[in-house]
Amino acid sequence: MMPTVELHLHLEGTFEPELIFAVAERNGITLPYGDVEELRRRYEFTGLQSFLDLYYANMAVLRQEQDFADLTRAYLGRARRAGVRHAEVFFDIQAHTSRGVPAEVALGGVSEALAASEREFGISSGLIVTFLRHLPAEDALASLEEILRLDVPLLGVGLCSSEVGPAAPFKPVYDLARAHGLRRVAHAGEEGPAANVREVLDVLGVERVDHGIRALEDDALVDRLVAERVPLTLCPLSNVRLRVLDNLAEYPLRRMLERGLVVTINSDDPAYFGGYVDENVRQLTEVLGLSLDELTTLARNGVEAAFVDDARRAELA
Ligand code: HPA
Ligand code: ZN
Numbered sequence: 001m002m003p004t005v006e007l008h009l010h011l012e013g014t015f016e017p018e019l020i021f022a023v024a025e026r027n028g029i030t031l032p033y034g035d036v037e038e039l040r041r042r043y044e045f046t047g048l049q050s051f052l053d054l055y056y057a058n059m060a061v062l063r064q065e066q067d068f069a070d071l072t073r074a075y076l077g078r079a080r081r082a083g084v085r086h087a088e089v090f091f092d093i094q095a096h097t098s099r100g101v102p103a104e105v106a107l108g109g110v111s112e113a114l115a116a117s118e119r120e121f122g123i124s125s126g127l128i129v130t131f132l133r134h135l136p137a138e139d140a141l142a143s144l145e146e147i148l149r150l151d152v153p154l155l156g157v158g159l160c161s162s163e164v165g166p167a168a169p170f171k172p173v174y175d176l177a178r179a180h181g182l183r184r185v186a187h188a189g190e191e192g193p194a195a196n197v198r199e200v201l202d203v204l205g206v207e208r209v210d211h212g213i214r215a216l217e218d219d220a221l222v223d224r225l226v227a228e229r230v231p232l233t234l235c236p237l238s239n240v241r242l243r244v245l246d247n248l249a250e251y252p253l254r255r256m257l258e259r260g261l262v263v264t265i266n267s268d269d270p271a272y273f274g275g276y277v278d279e280n281v282r283q284l285t286e287v288l289g290l291s292l293d294e295l296t297t298l299a300r301n302g303v304e305a306a307f308v309d310d311a312r313r314a315e316l317a
Pocket of ligand 2: 008009010160187210268
């Protein structure tokens with residue numbers, strides 16, 4: 001049994017160079033790179049911020065509803081080939097509204113593609129809007145209030161971008177999300193310390209932690225994550241590319257599984273980090289020599305961690 005659920009995936013991080021060029025041309029935008037190869041040569045990152053700079057620059061070519069639908073469909077097609085049967089996708093709505101794209105245009109394209117996902121690709125899906133931690137929390141709250149007025153199908157809310165400053169100011173965003181029955185996740189413990197993981201659990205009340213790998217630096221926190229079965233959505237190739245770890249051989253996956261953590265394997269920003277979820281699993285399996293039992297546990301963890309109803313969970317199991 002191979003993992004078939006993807007829970008940590010930024011739609012904008014699936015924007016492949018070929019599609020970036022096609023969308024730019026369609027919108028009459030000249031990119032600061034001559035061709036796809038020149039763009040790909042820039043995919044060398046020194047850390048999270050150096051990646052984010054390019055990630056935000058590239059997504060600025062997305063302007064029309066069709067652009068967002070095409071981006072989403074391209075991901076779903078690739079995910080299907082990776083064996084994904086359920087995907088909960090992140091979308092950085094503020095990265096689009098802040099440069100003048102109306103929320104209904106961006107979300108309209110994404111949600112139109114997601115609505116057809118089960119029929120076209122055999123993938124059930126949900127949309128998680130991720131707010132940007134480097135922007136003021138008041139902006140995130142205003143953004144969520146606007147989205148709630150739009151009547152777009154929404155699964156949940158998340159928090160991403162640079163892991164600087166406290167997450168606590170975002171509590172009103174998470175309280176509003178909870179009041180509307182939305183699910184709650186947040187990036188923490190990627191570049192930031194274990195204390196950031198505690199903060200999103202205690203203050204924001206998240207149900208899953210995105211990355212969370214640095215929780216390992218705090219034994220009592222690990223005990224708590226195990227006891228409460230809080231899933232961590234790991235992204236191994238991302239962590240290597242963004243220098244959270246030197247290489248995959250150092251990836252503490254076995255230690256996490258042995259401790260009983262509910263960990264899942266995901267691709268984060270696969271167009272930038274060298275592989276979709278199948279490639280993450282393949283490389284980990286090869287480098288760490290994962291057993292069939294370990295792969296089965298990872299797959300089961302994904303199904304357990306998914307925000308689905310009992311009927312869908314039974315189908316995915
Ligand atoms: N971390 C934080 N923010 C992000 C990431 C990430 O790995 N990818 C896209 N936005
Ligand atoms: Zn991420």
